[in-house]
Amino acid sequence: MVELQNNCKMILMLKQRLITAAILIPLVVWALLGLQSGVVTLLFSVVSVLAAWEWLSLTGIQNSAIKAILVSLAVLLVGLALFYLPIMAILSMSLCVWLSATLLVIFFANRPLNPALIHLFQSKVFVFIAMTLILAGFVASAGLLHSHWPQGPALVLYVLVTVWLADSGGYFAGKRFGKHKLAVAISPNKTWEGVYGALVLALIWATGFHFTVGNPLQDLLSWLLLTAFIVMVSIVGDLLESVFKRSFHVKDSGQLLPGHGGMLDRIDSLLAAIPVFTVSLLILGAQ
């Protein structure tokens, strides 16, 4: 009986999920391909503001006025950074954050965080700083990716789709074949089988993109390696959000998108994937 109820709930959630996706995806495609880089950057900023709101909520701040002030402060800081710092400084900050996050999730995948880190992740000041840095890197690199290359809009769409396919591939492969835990101490539901599923789906998409739209690195092998790398990085993004949530004993970060949890849950992987993808393209000399 309970199982049946759970099944119904799951199907309902899946249905909601699909409806939300059916409305949002065409909108996103149109916005990315049709709007100017400045406007797209602004849209990414709006998404970031929503994510920041949820991020602060999960630290246990309930007072909306305080949250509004903190989000405004973050917006101000990100704005100042975008205007006054060289873009390379923001990207470097972002790389630092994601390299540390990668080391963190690798090192503490199967063992409890050490006391100094637990202490850090439970500090609201730290969460605020980390959040501001991550969102600054996200908005700056999305803007750069969209405007720096002639096929920039398509590239932004490419990372989004890659990450979403990886999420779905991971979800279904994990459900069907999941056996070996990926990072028990951070997110007990993730499995290595899910990672392989994510990689398979993303690489099929990468190959398709290469032969239809064309890839900025020209050769297929580099493109596949880069895509696989981005999938791994997106998983790091996902896991980092879990570390934040676990520190405050929260599961879902919000209910903004029906069936999808919150905005933060939707974009956590992208927060890592977009900056790393952009910097990788720069370093690899994408045309």
Added chain:
Amino acid sequence: MLSLLYFLIALSILIVIHEYGHFWVARRCGVKVLRFSVGFGKPIWRKLGRDGTEYVIAPIPLGGYVKMLDEREGEVPENALDQAFNRQSLPKRMAIVVAGPLANLAFAVLAYWFLFVVGIPGIKPIIAEVAPESVVAEAGMVGGDEIVQVDGRDTPTWNSVFKALLRHAEQGDQTELTVASGGTRQTYSVKVPTLAVDEASRLLSEMGITPLRPEIAPVLGQIVPDSPAEQAGLQQGDRLVAADGRQLGNWNDWVALIQQKAGETLLITVERGQQTLELSLTPEAGDDGKGRIGAGVDTDFSSLPAELQSELRYGPLAAVKEAVLQTWLFTSSTLTSLWGMITGDVSTDNIGGPISIAQIAGSSAEQGLMSFVSFLAMISITLGILNLLPIPMLDGGHLMMFIIEAVRGKPLPDEVQIRGQQIGLFLLLMLMFLAFFNDLSRLFG
């Protein structure tokens, strides 16, 4: 992409050596090692040793780790308590922690030993010209002199002369240069100018020395696909002889000519093996407007004339001493630079991050085994030193805690340790930021 591969290979080798240092000493101290993993992540191969250690190979190629029995990281059964890391005496814990960085230094000694025994090819240190009124001119040295010894030690190549002189550049003190010219040897006392670490590349010109450079033979190395050179039918190994009937014997003359002739067609004469060919070549304009053809020169040392070829080589025993000395010199110059960055005397622009290191890894690997080994030695030393910095979370940070524990008679309170680790983390992040920022600015600044 290939650079990245070499970088990962280098990093993995060095981290495994580092971890092996911890592992080896831990075992000697009677600590139980639960796992020695090469690579991170889910094991793809594992073997249980007779000692109870699990040896693992895992897919994420970022080095590896050693996991010791430790009460702070998990339950330890009563009967194994004396084998847990945290139960060891202070000297033993210190030894285990220091062993990682020391293994990196030991590897550097081994690598340098290998290089010295095999012999490092180089260019014979013959002075082409002496700048008037420079320190060497005033000492009485002239063009054509060959520097055979610095401070009484043989210096068969420019590289070894440079390194020997660099030791004096920090203080700006006197050095003894022994010079051979026309069969006689003479020793001069010369004052080396004071230079900061980041100005080292100017050392020879500051002293007034212009090295004798070999004439570079115009023999083609790599040809870029679809470049004007390939379209003209040029091949690797071709020797350029003449352009529009004018003989040009030196690569530099060719570069000068091609840069002027963007878009114009040249009739060139080329020797390929026994044949002589006439080809027409049209240089294309580069971003700077200068002409280029997309072919490099063959930098193989075989094209260096025999009278300029030289080699730095020692016997197996002498090489041990030289390798230790070399490791020490690089260590101390790294420490001096680091200290200089803290005091502000050396610019932090000198911090190179992973991107620069990957590029160097790639280019040194392409130059052959010798330069890759020398690169490994340098990075190994850097890794060892970085890990010994008294920053909490690194080996040096642990060491510092143990020393404080030894002085106080008991460990620092937990809150202080936690604060310390957070500060350490912050410092590491700043360092990482500088490294990335320098790298990206260098590439796209």
